[in-house]
Amino acid sequence: EAGVAQSPRYKIIEKRQSVAFWCNPISGHATLYWYQQILGQGPKLLIQFQNNGVVDDSQLPKDRFSAERLKGVDSTLKIQPAKLEDSAVYLCASSLVGRWNEKLFFGSGTQLSVL
């Protein structure tokens, strides 16, 4: 089966610029997650969608980060304006229905460098 697709693979921007990342989960997966992985740390959840609704965005810095999943399929994560500390790998993951014992399938991530 096709995996979780993410683009772009790399992005370099200057601080205060905006950037957007795209994710297409595995077909049929209802739950979609965006994680931020800073170098030397484990992934940290930013937002979780169930179909096109937000389940958990408690750790999303809403003054600069936004995300949407309009048709319950692919999703976009945006940062505006970017700060130096936003440099990280942004991982998208999906799971079938969102049960607590399901495994997550991860994409390869988008590596963001903010200069």
Next chain:
Amino acid sequence: AQSVAQPEDQVNVAEGNPLTVKCTYSVSGNPYLFWYVQYPNRGLQFLLKYITGDNLVKGSYGFEAEFNKSQTSFHLKKPSALVSDSALYFCAVRDERGQAGTALIFGKGTTLSVSS
């Protein structure tokens, strides 16, 4: 608050030797624990999970993990390491805070290096 700790930044082992990657956890309710592996330039891949039942959980690629409630540990093990096992390993616990409770809280990761 739930958390997992991986006390070792790096584990070095010779090929053919047994390996252990350590993880300890802290949860308020029942622990639902996972191990994921990350190869260079790849996304995280699921290895195994503990939900309930047997304390020894078997997973992908010959890995297994031992759940120990009294020591609040969930160590990853493999009887005989391969060079291809060299990667970054993450322990994770289910986050009970979210409404659906399906997101994971990850440790900082342990780099496993297997030498030939």
